[in-house]
Amino acid sequence: MKSNRTSVITIVVALLIGAGFALAGSQGGATIGGFPLFALAVIAAFAIQVIAFVPAAALRTERFFDLTGSLTFIVISIALVLLVPQIDARGLILAAMVVLWAVRLGSFLFAARVRRAGSDSRFEQIKGSPVRFLQVWVLQGLWVSITAGAAWIAMAVAPAQQRPLEWLGVVGIVVWVVGLTIEIVADAQKSAFRADPSNAGEFISTGLWARSRHPNYFGEIVLWIGVALVAVPVLQGWQWVALLSPVFVALLIGRVSGVPMLEAKADATWGGRDDYAAYKKRTPVLVPRLGASPARGANG
Structure with missing residues (x-):
């Protein structure tokens, strides 16, 4: 099916863009076990979406799509605070900015789009197709990674850059x-x-x-x-x-x-x-x- 081929291409392109962004943002940054922390954050952002996609696809529900995106911002920001070798005031402030925004927006969208409406009309045409449905979850991983990128890169700089x-x-x-x-x-x-x-x-x-x-x-x-x-x-x-x-x-x-x-x-x-x-x-x-x-x- 043409729509499925398009979705596969979109998924591959999104993953490649995410990989390039992770590689660029990680240069000179802090590491854990020799692995760049920012790259680890980007990988985690995509992984969380794919993991959440599995039960969502099985149940054909988008109920927790927005909530998953918001939780990804929160979980990864807090994880970086805990993993950065020497987190400074800037890093803590950036983490707080991202977390507070994500808590507010996530709860608002969940209430507005799902709890009140019962469903999200954006997904009616695609949640029956696993490939097309996966596409939006992968794109959400890219959205999270690039949107939070400025905060996460600055949080994960090497101590000498602080x-x-x-x-x-x-x-x-x-x-x-x-x-x-x-x-x-x-x-x-x-x-x-x-x-x-x-x-x-x-x-x-x-x-x-x-x-x-x-x-x-x-x-x-x-x-x-x-x-x-x-x-x-x-x-x-x-x-x-x-x-x-x-x-x-x-x-x-x-x-x-x-x-x-x-x-x-x-x-x-x-x-x-x-x-x-x-x-x-x-x-x-x-x-x-x-x-x-x-x-x-x-x-x-």
């Missing part, structure tokens, strides 16, 4: 806090909007959603930029591949699976309405508009 937390690190922490706050507030506003029966079938255009059609995604991008800023001072050589992390997050959200999919869904739902057209005209897609703003309307 430096005191200076002004750029403080700026990074502030940027991360701002991004996480925007994401949390935007998600809370949308959840409250949807919980109100009078808003059934409507789009949200109040609060942060009056300033951006996807403020939660904007917050997500900002917080990973903050993580990268904290990591930057200790990077050297091929470890600079860590900066792929915020770029990858921005491209994934802005061009692939985030904004484009939701914009298409919203257009299909409300595209013929004048109020939605007005909302789109006055509200930026991603980067929030500053200053006074009108009210009520969208994003599904």
Whole structure:
């Protein structure tokens, strides 16, 4: 079947990209038993997804897909703290940033996509095919590895590379806090909007959603930029591949699976309405508009 061949190719490409990322990010980094810690983290990220895929495929369920991704961020970040020969303040801060974000997002997505909805519509067409279903789990391993890459590479640098937390690190922490706050507030506003029966079938255009059609995604991008800023001072050589992390997050959200999919869904739902057209005209897609703003309307 052509779709299965495509999935196999995608899986192989994802594994090769992951291997290259692990190799580059590991150069000059700390090791355990002679094996680079960052490479071990990437291997573990993929392995956890494949292990979780086995019962998920047997039961034909995606119920714990998002939860598995979040737990991978958490487990590996904590493992690195325990395995790095001499973890420093920067490493502990980076681990905390990743873990706190993963706990918040994982619980939110599990509640929003599965517990309330009962299933995740993204998987309806693929969970009956083991190869296609495996593909999304492997891609999640790649997503975890590259997204957390800046934090994990900086955590796993050799002790000689470690430096005191200076002004750029403080700026990074502030940027991360701002991004996480925007994401949390935007998600809370949308959840409250949807919980109100009078808003059934409507789009949200109040609060942060009056300033951006996807403020939660904007917050997500900002917080990973903050993580990268904290990591930057200790990077050297091929470890600079860590900066792929915020770029990858921005491209994934802005061009692939985030904004484009939701914009298409919203257009299909409300595209013929004048109020939605007005909302789109006055509200930026991603980067929030500053200053006074009108009210009520969208994003599904």
